[in-house]
Amino acid sequence: MRVLLDTHVYIWRVSKDRRLTPRLRRAIEEAQTVYVSTATIWEMSIKAARGKLEPRAEYAIDEVEHHPFIELPVRLAHARAVRHxxxxxxxxxxxxxxxxxxxxxxxxxxxxxELAGYLEDALSA
Known part of the structure; x- marks a missing residue:
């Protein structure tokens, strides 16, 4: 299984937050590949610059390289898919x-x- 982490799930995983449910934790641990989007880091950076990100969440901006996650860059195909x-x-x-x-x-x-409603096989908490 290949997975993409939502921003909150990424933050909770990196900060070892107990809001990461056992179900989500297990999915991450059992995944063949775990992706984190550059859009996640971009979103967090914007919130951090505005002072709207908790310190432990801000810490996660610089932690992505220290975890076995694969960066998923935003590509043209992704941007186009949003309109559909x-x-x-x-x-x-x-x-x-x-x-x-x-x-x-x-x-x-x-x-x-609400986001899980977009995908049949999304895994939510």
């Missing part, structure tokens, strides 16, 4: 992550049930 998504969610970063999961055939790990 139904309007279930307004956040542009979340919509991009969903488009990446769909385009790359990745299981999307999220705590947001």
């Amino acid at each position: 998504l139904p309007h279930l969610h307004r956040d542009p970063f979340d919509r991009l992550l969903v488009a990446q999961a769909l385009t790359e055939d990745l299981k999307f790990l999220t705590a947001d049930r």
Whole structure:
């Protein structure tokens, strides 16, 4: 199984936050490959610059290279795929992550049930 982590799931995994459910933790541990999108780090960096990110979450911005995650760059195909998504969610970063999961055939790990609605095989908390 190849998975893409939603931003919250990534933060919880890196910071060892107990909000990461056993189900999500197990999915990460059992995954063949775990991806983190550059959009996740971009979103976190914007929030950090505005002072809207907890210190332990801000710490996760620089931790991605210290974990066995694969960087998933934002590609043209991902950006184009966003326009075909139904309007279930307004956040542009979340919509991009969903488009990446769909385009790359990745299981999307999220705590947001609204986002999980985009994908049949998304794994939510």
